[in-house]
Each structure stands twice: as structure tokens, then as C-alpha cells.
Amino acid sequence: MNQTDVLIIGSGIGGLSTAIKIAEQRPDLTITVLTKTVENESNTRYAQGGVAAVWNEGIDSFDKHIEDTLDAGDGLCDLDTVRIVVTEGPERVREIIEWGARFDKTHSQQDYDLGREGGHSENRILHYKDLTGWEIQRALIAKADTLTNIVVLEHYFAIDIITQHHLGYVITRLTPGIECYGAYALNKRTNEIETFLARMTVVTTGGAGQVYRNTTNPVIASGDGIAMVYRAKGWVENMEFVQFHPTALYNPAGENPVFLVSEAVRGFGGILKTRDGEEFMHKYDPRKSLAPRDIVARAIDNEIKLRGEECMFLDCRHLDKEAFTAHFPTIYEKCLSIGVNPMKDMIPVVPACHYMCGGIRTDELGRNNIQRLYAVGECTCTGLHGANRLASNSLLEALVFGHRAGLDIVANIDAVPFKNGIPDWNAGGTTDPQEMVLITQSTKELKEIMSSYVGIVRTNMRLKRAMDRLHLLYTETEDLYNSTTISPQLCELRNLITIAYLITRSASMRRESRGLHYNTDFADKQEFIQTSLL
Numbered sequence: 001m002n003q004t005d006v007l008i009i010g011s012g013i014g015g016l017s018t019a020i021k022i023a024e025q026r027p028d029l030t031i032t033v034l035t036k037t038v039e040n041e042s043n044t045r046y047a048q049g050g051v052a053a054v055w056n057e058g059i060d061s062f063d064k065h066i067e068d069t070l071d072a073g074d075g076l077c078d079l080d081t082v083r084i085v086v087t088e089g090p091e092r093v094r095e096i097i098e099w100g101a102r103f104d105k106t107h108s109q110q111d112y113d114l115g116r117e118g119g120h121s122e123n124r125i126l127h128y129k130d131l132t133g134w135e136i137q138r139a140l141i142a143k144a145d146t147l148t149n150i151v152v153l154e155h156y157f158a159i160d161i162i163t164q165h166h167l168g169y170v171i172t173r174l175t176p177g178i179e180c181y182g183a184y185a186l187n188k189r190t191n192e193i194e195t196f197l198a199r200m201t202v203v204t205t206g207g208a209g210q211v212y213r214n215t216t217n218p219v220i221a222s223g224d225g226i227a228m229v230y231r232a233k234g235w236v237e238n239m240e241f242v243q244f245h246p247t248a249l250y251n252p253a254g255e256n257p258v259f260l261v262s263e264a265v266r267g268f269g270g271i272l273k274t275r276d277g278e279e280f281m282h283k284y285d286p287r288k289s290l291a292p293r294d295i296v297a298r299a300i301d302n303e304i305k306l307r308g309e310e311c312m313f314l315d316c317r318h319l320d321k322e323a324f325t326a327h328f329p330t331i332y333e334k335c336l337s338i339g340v341n342p343m344k345d346m347i348p349v350v351p352a353c354h355y356m357c358g359g360i361r362t363d364e365l366g367r368n369n370i371q372r373l374y375a376v377g378e379c380t381c382t383g384l385h386g387a388n389r390l391a392s393n394s395l396l397e398a399l400v401f402g403h404r405a406g407l408d409i410v411a412n413i414d415a416v417p418f419k420n421g422i423p424d425w426n427a428g429g430t431t432d433p434q435e436m437v438l439i440t441q442s443t444k445e446l447k448e449i450m451s452s453y454v455g456i457v458r459t460n461m462r463l464k465r466a467m468d469r470l471h472l473l474y475t476e477t478e479d480l481y482n483s484t485t486i487s488p489q490l491c492e493l494r495n496l497i498t499i500a501y502l503i504t505r506s507a508s509m510r511r512e513s514r515g516l517h518y519n520t521d522f523a524d525k526q527e528f529i530q531t532s533l534l
């Protein structure tokens, strides 16, 4: 039995910024961060474009950033949350700069070089070349290392959060007073399942892009936290709003994850074209290549289908080579590595699953309906993104809510005791898995189902078909889970099936098209509802 004042599951921007906030305020508290692979592997690490923040008041303003966020969110954002994130965001960005994060400056070195992305009416994206996430992750790890009350445990895979359910009580989603007492986690080095008892627990496990065949998300992004909280009867919301990034690099060799060609490239002047070099975005939106992501991804998907092509193209040949390679060195090198020279060839691009706008429902302090539990980052639904996230608002959201959740934990933890009587994990009656193919094949099937039936364009028939097939996968996987010893692969499959179910069910509940959810059987906007899965 491990005991820690605060248990944080995940070491991306959400997890580490929350840990640092608590550790700085309260050196007397112990903070344990679990991460399922290595400390620096996360969605955060791959963020390219940057962090959106109002930096240049006079030219930009909070009102403009709020307006852009609401516009992208297509009527479903929570205005209070948007205000909180936009107005507190610049202070949080200044804070990580103090902690050591570097952002590119203009030639004069006086000001930050502010980039532009789809849906933004002003240049407001702070970035570090096309490696912003890598730089933030580096700086947060370095800062956390200076705080002796933070312990990061690598290769610990959280399986379930602990609630009264583990003490034998029957809990439903409407049971009042559900409490979280920590989590069970598989130590991948010893294959033992350890109990982590905590006074407060924070879930910061990131997104779930791996539920689709093509995704920009690394393999860690299997929606574990959302699935764990849902299983524990926590509230989950807006899961139908899955963001497909319009421009992942099309590589016929196939890659997992697919490589992202940042939206900042379009902000820098890249133009979407067909194979013949014709522009097409004017047919879909007056903002053309810089329209919000849902519109651009649907347009590319439509052109691909109409023309029977594998991909569309991003034309950067007219851009200055020196400036392009200075801003986007990683993208330039990656393109060259597959035989595409962005200064001579158009870059082949396809949409790919990129971001979960829905997730664990949290309030303005990062709290869920489960007490003693917080959630921060991409695994949450705070109300900021509504039906479609505005580019580069995600890192900002994680910083703002990491700060808020951290301060709330600091203010309340003294009144919260450890829970006694928590049993060890019960692995009785299980045997080692005989055939890994049962897991790997089901994972492939799952991705195919979601990509074919619950992708960018949906229909009632496709959603029903997905649900029928998911049911079979669910039953088979639960049988496997109940009879074999636990492995990360099996847990991830189980979590991905839960995510797939939540996306498909929410999509079926939404009888309209809005933001990222587009159902040809309900092509118009209808009601303003949140699809809460209580």
C-alpha cells in the first residue's frame, strides 16, 4: 500500500502543472505522479502550433479571443469558462515562462513572435518553432525536478480509481457522495498491481485519439482516465465532439501516430489545394484555409471523396524557404524524409483524429461529481471548447485549470483524511492470457469500426451499425478481462471500447449537426443541448 497526500495520474501539461502548483504552495504535502510510460511521453510533447493567449493588448483583446472561442464552439461553449480561461491564460503563460519555458521572439528580440491559426482573428499564438509542446514538457519536468515533494513514478499504469464500490457498496451514477480514495495501478516492471491511497486524486490522462485508425495522438492516448471515471460513475459529457485535424501528413507507408502538419503552416501562408493545384476552400468558408478546423476537415474529407483521391495538398512553394525552415524545422525535415520537399512539392495531407472536446465533466475548479477527485487537461469537458475547440486553446486550458484545481486542493486537503480499510486488488480466478491476438485483433477492429462509421461524417445507420459491433467487442473483452491477468494492452482495449461507446452513444443522442458532429440525417442545427452521460 502506497500512501500520498495527492495522487496525480498523468505527466503531461495538466499533470505536471497541477503538481508544481500544489508542491510550491505546500512543501509539506507529498505528491505522487503516475505515468504509464516515461515522464516525457504525452500528447503535450507533440504539440506544434503553440499556446493561444492575448499578449498584445491594444491590437488584440480578451473580447476578441472570447468571441473566436465561442464562434469555433458553435453555440455550446460555457461563457463563464471561456472568460476564465481567456482572461487568466496570459498570467499562466507568464508563469511557465518564469518556470523556464522558452517561446520564439521577433527579430528584434523585444516581443514574442505571435503566430496565427484557424479561427483566430488576431495573431496570438506563442510558440517555440514547431516544437512548442516538447519545450513546455521539458520545462515542466525541469521545474518539477526542483521540488522535492513531487515524486514521478514511470511505468505505472493506473487501472481504476478507488471508490466506495471497492468497499462493497452499490453505486449508481446518481448516488450522492461518491468519493475517490486513490487508484489501483499496475507496476509494469514487476507486473504487480499496487494500491495508491490518496487524500485527493487528480486525473490528467489526456485524450483518446487511438480509438481511430489515423490519429496524431501518440499510443498512450487511449482515454484511460475518461473510461476509469465513467466506470466509477463519474459524469462525462459531449463525447460526440471528436476533433479531426485537417492536415496530418499523408504517408502511404502508414504510421501510428500520423505526423501533424501544424495549422500554423496555414497561418504562415500555406494554401490548401487539389492535386491539380486548384484552391477549393472558398467553396466552404470565406476564411478559406484558415476557417475553423471542423469546417476545413469536412471540406478536405468531401473533396477526397468527390475526387476519389487519397489526400489533398498544402501548397507552401511560394513561401520564403529561410523563414519556413526557421519556423517549421521538424515539419520540413519530416516531409523530406518521405520524399516531399515543401519548397518544391505540395505537401500531401489528410484529416486525422486529433482531440477530444468532451470528457470528464468538471466545474470551474476542476471538480467532478465524484468527491476528492479532480480532472485537468484533455480528459475533461470544462465547457471551454463546446462543439469544436479553437486551435491552441488546449494547452492554455490545462494551465488555467491545473492552477485552479491545485489551489482548491491546497485550500481543502487538510480537512480530508486517508480512507481506512481499502482492500488490495483482487486478481483471484484469473490466468495468464494465452493469445495476444485476441487483444490486438479486437483493437484493430475497434479502430476500423470507429473510422468507418463514427468519423467526420455520420449517419443514423452508421451509428447503429457501430453500436451493434461495439456491443460484441465489449462482451468479448469483458470476458477476457474477467478471466485473464491484467496487461496494459488489455486495459487499453477495454478503455478504448468504453470511449468508442461513449462517442457513439453521444453521437446518436444528438439529433442535429453542430460543430464537429455532422450527421447527414440531421443536417441542420436543432437544440442547444449537452449530451451528458449520467
Ligand code: FAD
Residues within 6 Å of the ligand: 009, 010, 011, 012, 013, 014, 015, 034, 035, 036, 037, 039, 041, 042, 043, 044, 045, 046, 047, 048, 049, 050, 051, 052, 132, 133, 156, 157, 158, 159, 204, 205, 206, 207, 216, 217, 218, 220, 221, 224, 225, 260, 354, 355, 376, 377, 378, 379, 391, 392, 393, 394, 395, 396, 398
Ligand atoms: P497528455 O499530455 O496527453 O498527458 C497525459 C499523461 O497521462 C501522459 O503522461 C500519459 O502517459 C498519462 N497516462 C494516460 N493514461 C494513463 C494511465 N492509465 N496510467 C498512468 N498514466 C497515464 N494543443 C494546443 O493547445 N496547441 C497545440 O499546438 C497543439 N498541438 C498538438 C499537436 C499534436 C500532434 C497533438 C497530438 C496535440 C496537440 N495539441 C495542441 C493538444 C494538446 O497537446 C493536448 O490536448 C494537451 O497536451 C493534453 O495535455 P494533458 O496533460 O491533458 O494530456
Ligand code: SIN
Residues within 6 Å of the ligand: 047, 048, 049, 050, 261, 262, 263, 264, 390, 391, 392, 393, 394
Ligand atoms: C497545430 O499545430 O495545428 C495543432 C494546434 C492545436 O491542436 O491546437
